[in-house]
Amino acid sequence: MKVGFFSAGVFCITVLLQACHSEVAKEPESEHLVSLTPENFKQQVIDSKQLVLVDFWAPWCAPCLAIDPVVSAVADIYAGRVRVGKMNVDDYWDFVEEKKYIDTGIPTIKFFKGGKMVEDLLGLVSEKELIQKIEKHL
Numbered sequence: 001m002k003v004g005f006f007s008a009g010v011f012c013i014t015v016l017l018q019a020c021h022s023e024v025a026k027e028p029e030s031e032h033l034v035s036l037t038p039e040n041f042k043q044q045v046i047d048s049k050q051l052v053l054v055d056f057w058a059p060w061c062a063p064c065l066a067i068d069p070v071v072s073a074v075a076d077i078y079a080g081r082v083r084v085g086k087m088n089v090d091d092y093w094d095f096v097e098e099k100k101y102i103d104t105g106i107p108t109i110k111f112f113k114g115g116k117m118v119e120d121l122l123g124l125v126s127e128k129e130l131i132q133k134i135e136k137h138l
Contacts, residue, residue, distance in 0.1 A: 030072040034085040038095040044085055045112050051137050052083045052112040053130070056102055058090045063124050064107040070127045071109075074134065082134055113137055 034044050045052045055071045057064035075084035089096050102108050111119040
């Protein structure tokens, strides 16, 4: 039984690693997405007069890559009404950790309104769910 369990575990890890490191065909990102950094976060998110959706992601995270087209679509749908930004947690981990923007994992989507975080979502979510959350806060 140990051999079977071990083999299954090795197989699952191998498949996961291949998925994370393979080239993923994806739609081009929206021109309405804002690339967030510690330097522009206050201006783009905290000081914004608009509702802001922030996608905290990493390039090795398969669920993050899977939700990317959904975030891009929402950025296009709400262009001019909702600011949609993305922050790569690998590039800015110290900032993300200091501000406690990630609780348990990624992808994490947080909604900011009036400089305050008003809602968050963890994991894969549908376009419909994102739209419902946005409409709730508009």
